[in-house]
Amino acid sequence: MRVKVLIVEDSKASREYIASTVEAVEGIEAVVTSSGFEALKLLPRHRFELIITDINMPDINGLELINFVKKNPNYRDVPLFIITTEGREQDRDRGMALGAAEYLVKPFQPGSLEGLLRRYLKLP
Amino acid sequence: MSPPSKALAEFVAEATEILEALGKDLLVLDERRGHEADPDRVNGIFRAAHSLKGLAGLFGQERISRLAHGTEDLLDRLRLGKLHLNDAVLDTLIEALDAFQALLAETARGTETDGLTRRADGMAERLGRLGEVSVALDEDPLERLELDAQVRSVFTEYEEHRLRENVRKGVSMWRVRAAFDLSDFDMGLADLNTRLKPLGEVISTLPSAQPGGAHGIAFDLIFGTQVSMPELESGLKGTPAELARLAVRPATTRSAEALARATESPAIVLGTLGVASAPEASTGTSPPTKRGVRAAVEGGTHQPLLPLASERSDTEQGETGASAHGVPGLDSESDEEHAPSAKGPSLVTYLQGPGGRAPALAATPPGASQAGAGAASSSSASAEPSLRSLTQTVRVDIGKLDGLINMVGELLLIKASLQRLAESARQDGVVPLSKLFGQELARETRGLERKLEALQEGLLEARMVPVGQVFDKLARLVRRITREAGKEIDFVIGGGEVELDKLIVEELSDPLMHLIRNAIDHGVESPDTRLAAGKPRRAVVSLRAEQKGNHVVIQVSDDGAGIDELRVREVALTRGLITHAQAEEMGRRELLNLIFLPGFSTARSVSELSGRGVGLDVVKNNLGNLSGIIDVWSERGKGTAFHLTLPVTLAIIRALVVGVSARTYAVPLNSVLEILSVQPREIRTMERREVLDVRGQTLPFVRLARLFGLPERPVSRYFVVVVGLAQERLGIAVDELHGQQDIVTKPLGGRLQSVRGISGATDLGNRRPVLVLDVAALLEEGLALERRRA
Incomplete structure (x- = not known):
């Protein structure tokens, strides 16, 4: 059975890019959403093994999502990756302080995300 | 890569x-x-x-x-x-x-x-x-806000900045807590945001980290507002929101003196504030018990920083109201202790479910959260009134739509064939069974027709986009041209919500840009000239759309110098576009319309005629391709207005099928005004043109057979199809009327493309192509023809 990875990113093209990178790794199913709100709804409905989130989103920001996940006993062990862009170091640092596992700076190569996914999901 | x-x-x-x-x-x-x-x-x-x-x-x-x-x-x-x-x-x-x-x-x-x-x-x-650096503050106002460090840690840099700005301005800060059912919390939050928005600024929306039961989720909204507690409460009536004011410590560095005064006699300070600077007091953040002193002090110290309209008088009331709810910080434990039980519903109620008091909003469709594709909300709440409207907007690839529309066209063909089949089966059927068959077939046909209509309507709607899309683009252009031209112009837009076929909207931008550029460059006078003419310094150029039946009229107007029709006449004569005899016969409106003639405008005429006429023949042609027409009104010294009349869609139209000299033509029904039965003796000649008298009005009249060079047959009466676009009217004489039908017009290729008076071809279901009349061109042709003959 494939493991589920949640991708939260409001830019459609970025979302598709990340999703296709994630799905290229055998054994992973990508669940994508465009907003933090939708992510909050999806969390109790699926068992996610990993979450990838953007920081700048219109409804709740990625930091709030990280905080929510990390404070919730049901999800706190799910590793979280931040997708960020150059120049947003403060937000990135806060995300890491809140408990995110890794961060990726856009534009990133598919290979770097792939490597991290394999490592955290313990895939061959 | x-x-x-x-x-x-x-x-x-x-x-x-x-x-x-x-x-x-x-x-x-x-x-x-x-x-x-x-x-x-x-x-x-x-x-x-x-x-x-x-x-x-x-x-x-x-x-x-x-x-x-x-x-x-x-x-x-x-x-x-x-x-x-x-x-x-x-x-x-x-x-x-x-x-x-x-x-x-x-x-x-x-x-x-x-x-x-x-x-x-x-x-x-x-x-x-680029840019000057804003003056740095000597103290971070954020430090004065009593906020849990944990809460602060989830703010983005921007949210932190907004919080800082609000505190610096002395805006009172609130924590609005609301719990919702997990299935539709986004609706509830959208509603809450819609209500909060007009009252202040929602700085952050924090999902509560506490597990909210199996089906509930609570949010803390950090909200800055200048309105009083009662106002805020009434604005949130009916929502599950609970209010708690966040305490703000006074600014210490600059307020030592004020603080000292305030501590000595808080009552006086409060009183003074109530009269002299009420708005300041409303920004105080603490209840007027022990903290009342602080509030007063803060108001006093910040006065120079806060240029607010002093319209409020309910400050004291607001302060008192706040005291019941004033809870410092965001610590959820202490919040629950202080949570008001009488005024708002308790958190627990909402964690158990939305209950009766939750806003009555439709639940999210089950598919909406899957993949989030339909629920993409890419702009902030401020741009859109609600999240709902965002999810209802669909962008459709025009190529796909065209494919679908073509399919509908094919389906319409099948329908027409079926109809014929049914008709013949019913008429020829001598045995009862085949009659039954005919009836059955007819019923099926009706069902098919209904379904097709629904499909067609849906598809056409999907193609519709607000004309405002083009207007917005033009508004930016106007700014630039205005600046370049050194004019002072107010650009007014209206009717941006009027919808038109996507194709038409796309094609409109060039002609509109042309007209607006002309208006700014040449129509509108310089500020000094305007003042000298007794006009306001700033000119007005406006762009408005209005739906009229199944047409949309777009008006581009200015309050500039107007067009001098006598100069137009002169230029047209000089260029040999009209003869002196023709010029004599022309009225003001006809003269103005000369500006649309090809060859009318050249570089030199730009200066001669305030630039009107630059490429207007191109504009007219563009509109003609969209089955639209253009009309001009102008008055010297008052301004100029162009009216563009366009059909709402070009995709599928209803047509009147007519016969002339044993040939069949389709006339788009949206431009047919009425049909008259006319005897040949009723046709009279006026100024060498054939006309009809219709209810006391003179109607220009053409015989389609004559126009297309077909053999004319003697008839005892003509059917006259009266067509019209904008103010133009024309009676077209035909021999027979065959009824109405939906048609999908296909463009004509090759040499046929340039035939005037024909916009395309269609198939009426009998597999024989029929030509579709181009009413806009006929209206012109009808007049031009008469002119030539003259």
Whole structure:
């Protein structure tokens, strides 16, 4: 059975890019959403093994999502990756302080995300 | 890494969307020059640039990425208050938008020119250098806000900045807590945001980290507002919101003296505030018990910083009301202790379910959360009134739509065949069974017809877009031309919500741009000339759309110098476009319409005639291709107005099928006004033109047979199809009427394309092509024909 990875990113093209990178790794199913709100709804409905989130989103920001996940006993062990862009170091640092596992700076190569996914999901 | 072309198309589509949103927001900032910019809007623009940067980076669009980086950097400084938004900054941002659009156009074409690359890179560099630095504060106001460190840690840099700004301005800060059912909390939050928005600024929305039961989830909204507690409460009536005011410590460094005074006699200070600076007091953040002193002090110290309208008198009341709810910090434990039980519903109630008091909003459709594709909310709540409206907007690829519309066309053919089959089966059927068969077939046909109608309607609606899409683009252009021309102009837009077929809207931008450019460059006088003529210094150029039946009328008007029809006459005579005899017969309106003739305008006539007429024949042709017509009104010294009358859609139309000299033609029904039965003796000749008298009005009249050079047959009576667009009317004589039918017009190819009076061909279901009349061209042709004969 494939493991589920949640991708939260409001830019459609970025979302598709990340999703296709994630799905290229055998054994992973990508669940994508465009907003933090939708992510909050999806969390109790699926068992996610990993979450990838953007920081700048219109409804709740990625930091709030990280905080929510990390404070919730049901999800706190799910590793979280931040997708960020150059120049947003403060937000990135806060995300890491809140408990995110890794961060990726856009534009990133598919290979770097792939490597991290394999490592955290313990895939061959 | 070169992404496949499908991915590139996706990039272009999303980038276009981002740029459109960005352009809209910039336009609002532009219109509100001189006012303080709405932070949400600035942040929206920042987010757009930010998304664009990330997007371009992912797709290897280096040039766009570099420019987006510069733009984002500038906007980041703006939204974080490190830079002041002045005219130069705004102008540069608007220029950057133009550059983005040019870059994107090249990307879509798959080209890359050095000139544009240099322009974009130069601009990116300029953006980086731009701007004056705002004065740094000697103390961080945020330190004065009593807020849990844990809560602070989830704020983004921007949210922190907004919080800081609100505290600095002395705006009172609230924590609005609301619990919702997990299935529809976004609806509830959207409703809450819609109510809060007019009252102040929602700085952050924090999902409560406490597990909210199996089906519930609670949110804390950090909200800054100048309104009083009762006002806030009444604004939130019916929502599950609970209010708690966040305490703000007074500014210490500059207020030692004031603090000392206040501590000595708080009552006096409070009293003074109530009279002299009520708004300040409303911004105090603590209940007037022990903290009342603080509030008073803060109001006093911040007075010079806070230029507020002093319209409020309910401050004291607000303060008192607040005391019941004033809870410092965001610690949820202590909040629950202090939570008001009488005024608002308790948190527990809501965790158990939405209950009866939750806003009655439809549940999210089960599919909506899957993949989030339909629920993409890419702009902030400020741009859209609710999240719902966002999810209802669909962008459809026009190619796909065209395919569907073609399919409908084919289905219509089948329907028509079926209809004929049914008809013949019923008539020929001598045995009862075949009669039954005919009836059955007829019933099926009716069902098919109904379904087709619904499908057709849905499809046509999907093609409709608000004409405002073009208007917004034009508004930006107007700004630039106005500046270049050294004029002072108010550009007024109306009816942007009127919907037209996407194809028509796209095709409209060029003709409209032409007309508006003419109005600004040549129609509108310079400020000094206007003053001398006793007119206001600022001219008004307006662009309005209005739906009239199944047509849309777009008006481009100015209050400039107007067109001198005598000069038009002179020019037309000089260029040999009309003869002296013709000129003698022409009325004012006819003279004005000469400006649309090809060859009327040249570079020299620009100065002679205030530039009216520049390429207007092209404008007219463009509109003709859209089955529209253009009409001009002008009065010397008062201004000029162009009226563009357009059909709502071109895709599928209802047509009147007519017969002339044993040939069949289709006339688009939307331009048919009425049908008359006329005897040949009723036709009379006036000034060498055939006309009819209809209810006391003279109606120009043409015989279709004669127009198309067909053999005329003697008839005892003509059917006269009266067609009209805008103010033009024409009676077209035909021999027979065959009824109405839906048609899909296909363009004519090759040499036939240039035949005047025919817009295309269609198939009526009997597999024989029929020509469709071009009413707009006929209206002109009818008049021109008479003119030539004269």
